[in-house]
Amino acid sequence: MSMEQGNLSINSENIFPIIKKWLYSDHDIFFRELISNGCDAITKLKKLNIIGEFSIPEGEEFKINVLVNAEEKTLTFIDNGVGMTADEVKEYINQIAFSGAQDFLNKYKDKANEDQIIGHFGLGFYSAFMVAHKVTIDTLSWQEGAKPVHWVSEEGINFQMGEGDKAERGTKITLYLNEDSYEFSNEYRAKEVIEKYCSFMPVPIFFKNENATEEPEEETEVESEVMEDSIVDAEVTEDGKVAETKKEKKGPKPLNNPEPLWTKHPNECTEEDYKEFYRQVFHDYKEPLFWIHLNMDYPFNLKGILYFPKINTEYDSVEGKIKLYSNQVFIADNIKEVIPEFLMLLKGVIDCPDLPLNVSRSALQNDGFVKKISDYITKKVADKLSGMYKVERENYEKYWDDLSPFIKYGCLKDDKFREKMKDFIIFKNLEKKYVTLPEYLEAAKRLNGEENTEEVKAEVEETKSESAGEPKEEKKDTVYYVTDEQQQSQYIKMFKDAGIDAVFMTHNIDQPFITQLEQSDEKIRFQRIDADINATMTESSSEEENKELDxxxxxLTEAFKKALKKEMLEVKVMKLKDAKVSSMITLSEESRRMQDMMKMYNMYGMDPSAFGPTETLILNANNQLVQYVLDNNSAEHTDMICEQLYDLAFIAHKPLAPEAMTKFIERSNEILMLLTK
Incomplete structure (x- = not known):
């Protein structure tokens, strides 16, 4: 075959700078592209074997070899696939963006399934020039009588092509690395990139460091049963076997797993298989709670496994990782077009050969098909969770603390998910039992109907007012909640004593979730247990008694303002049923939410006090200390008792500031000293 020279058919002189600088965001991605091409070449040969146009030699194992040579600064990729003829090299290599994979599919579209063909655009080979100043191809086609071809190009602009000397079918591509890309000829760096992109490619990938010496034979102990005429000097173990030392040569092992767990049917996978795969892929020492195995063939091909990790503490990162694959070729992590945002809290792998990838295989073309895939994944997750609630309620409750942030975030971010999950959201109540919102409200209504006479009276008064012409605001069902069990323990005790339930809402996501629940159902409102004193906690009072309380x-307001030097202090006096409770702080739900919003957005550095009184001091008229202040307004220690009652109430509401805590401790010591005199 005579030597032929020419120029590559490039439509624009600027095409190569674009390929090098823009097409691929990560230069190490050339590993994926070249190994993918090798996988395609082998897949094509297998399909030719299936349709009877080629017969695979008996005993031949398909594989891809990657060779690094740090001394020569080269990388070599070898496959034993279909190879290429000279005409095919001209067509697929010399014409940029002519896809050999697409051409193969068009030629055999009636005989071969395209699912396992990876390449589509014909640009993957040219990623080699991002890191190499020179690339050579040695290839021999599967076709009978084909001659080997040698191709070489400097910088990807000019090429030389002629007859080569390759004796075995397949393709060998050698990269002569640029000075700034020598790192890729390092064994450990190369293995790292292969693991990143090619861990689950469908063809075994073998690696060789050409600068390394041959690995020595390794001694391994092989146990065999003790029989007559056995080795006398061998050591006999307790179970009657002999430990015999043999030399076995260590065989090469592929770097990848060509049959990852998601390619199998769920019935073929054990619980340990799923856990081991999770550890292997995500290097997470904590076992996942459970998982969903996706396995769909119609209307699109999608397989994968989604894991629910433990994310029960606010200090854990709740950011997951969903790895996206196409035909077992890694595309990217957390692609938002395919993976709904709330599912980013999970960990998992999704393989969808039907994804409409752009030419670099790094992003997706945005179309309706991608949206359908995203909707399907959302539906499968919702179906799994709702099914667990219906069939495995005990497990559902056991996992709820971990699932709760994920499900609530999903409800906030995805309307379809919220619609599917709204009946399966549960809340932990004060008895540490799980209830749905309807169950909680039904129990509260039973309490109101049978025990809460004070609220019944209030409703009667409201009815009278309405009949007298006063407008009545529509009554809402109140859901009481706790955000900090330790800090709000006094309020919890009072609620329990009064027979009133509340639910725990302790995660950061609960505040926006509460707002969403109120917006979706205008008949309910959420109120933290320290927002007000429930009527059932107070004694009923006559009109005369109410005037006396005023x-x-x-x-008391005058005494406390004077002692505390707080002119804006708001004071309420009540007769609480629990006489041991002297004072409490309440903050209305509306004021607290406004404060939280101001903290979140730091509204122009404004002081919350600019909006008027924020907290209310509740004083129990049935308590002896409060009565002492009332009866001894000008006594020596009245100011000190007022300060102590306020701080005690404040501590039960939220932590004191450092300076206030110091004064509280000093004052407490002083009060104790007075008791000893």
Missing amino acids: KKKDS
């Missing part, structure tokens, strides 16, 4: 309020 007088006490004025006197």
